[in-house]
Structures are given as structure tokens and as C-alpha cells.
Amino acid sequence: MRHEQMEVWQRSKQLSVGVYRELRDLRDFGFKDQITRSALSIPSNIAEGFERYTEREKFRFVSIAKGSCGEFATQTLIGIEVGYIAEPIGQHWRSEAMVISRMLGSLLKALDVRHQN
Template sequence: MRHEQMEVWQRSKQLSVEVYRELKGLRDFGFKDQITRSALSIPSNIAEGFERFTEKEKFRFVSIAKGSCGEFATQAIIGIEVGYIPEPIGQRWRQEAMLLSRMLGSLLNSLSHSPHK
């Protein structure tokens, strides 16, 4: 299966697009860079993992994507608290990140039981 066909990649790509659009005008470039990079890291690492040759490499990059979900969810909470992200948007992003994390956890579980590992 190609990564573009996977729901977890499609949803994480859409989340990244939303983050870039919402924060386009944010002047705190340090925060903006960090949160957009963590959001972008999720679909990017899924894609990179699925382009690798071994199941071990695929597992590693999907695991990095899962870690980026936690990083992004934390940054969304901080963004709400400092007033950069409207609470309804930030909470929706955080919930989506946690859903993506669960989806990636399931994918990692299936990869760890793959006979090709």
C-alpha cells in the first residue's frame, strides 16, 4: 500500500495544512516554526518510512511520526494558553493529534508482527 492511500497519512497531511493556514500571520516565528515543523513531521515521516526498503526502517520512521504527534499536541496546548491559537481550534488539533497517535500505534503494532521484519 502506498502511504498516500492510508487514512493516517491523509489526516495528518490535512492537519499540517490547517496548521500552516491558521498560523500564517503569527509573528512569533520561533513558536510558529516549531509547531508547523512538528505537524509537518507526522505525514512526512510516514511517507519516508513507507519509501524505505526494510520493515525495520519503516517502523523507525512511523515511530518518529508518532512522537511528533505528542510534540504537536503539547505545542497546541501551549499555543492556546499563550493566546496564539483559538481554544476550539487548538483543542480540535490536539484531539486529532491524539487520534493520529492511536492510529500510528496500531500501525506500529502491525509492523512489529509483520513476517517481513
């Protein structure tokens, strides 16, 4: 299966696009760089993993994507608390990040089972 066909990739890509659009005018470039990079890392690592040759490599990159999801959720919470991200938008992003994280967890379990065979 191509990564573009996967719901987890599609959702994470849309989340990343939303983050870039919402924070386009944010002047704290350090924060903006960090949160956009963590959001961008999720679909990017899924894509990279699915372009690799082995299940082990695929597992590794999906695992990195899951870690980036946790990083993004934390940065979103901080962004809400410091007033960079409106609470309704931030809560939506965090909710979406949790859904994506669960989807990636399920994908990792499936890849791990295949790797053991």
C-alpha cells in the same frame, strides 16, 4: 500500500495544512516554526518510512511520526495557553493529534508483528 492511500497519512497531512493556514500571520516565528515543523513531520515521516526498503526502517520512521504527534499536541496546548491559538481550533487539533497517535500506535503494532516473522 502507498502512503497516500493510508487514512493516517491523509489525516496528518490535512492537520499540517490546517496548522500552516491558521498560523500564517503569527509573528512569533520561533513558535510558528516549531509547531509547523512538528505538524509537518507527522505525514512526512510516514511517507519516508513507507518509501524505505525494510520493515525495520518503516517502523523507525512511523515511530518518529508518533513522537512528532505528541510534540505537536504539547505545542498546541502551549499555543492555546499563551493566546496564539483559539481554544476551539486548538482543541480540535489536539483531538485530531490523539486520533492520529492511536492510528500510528496500531500501525506500529502491525509493523512490529510483521518484523518478528
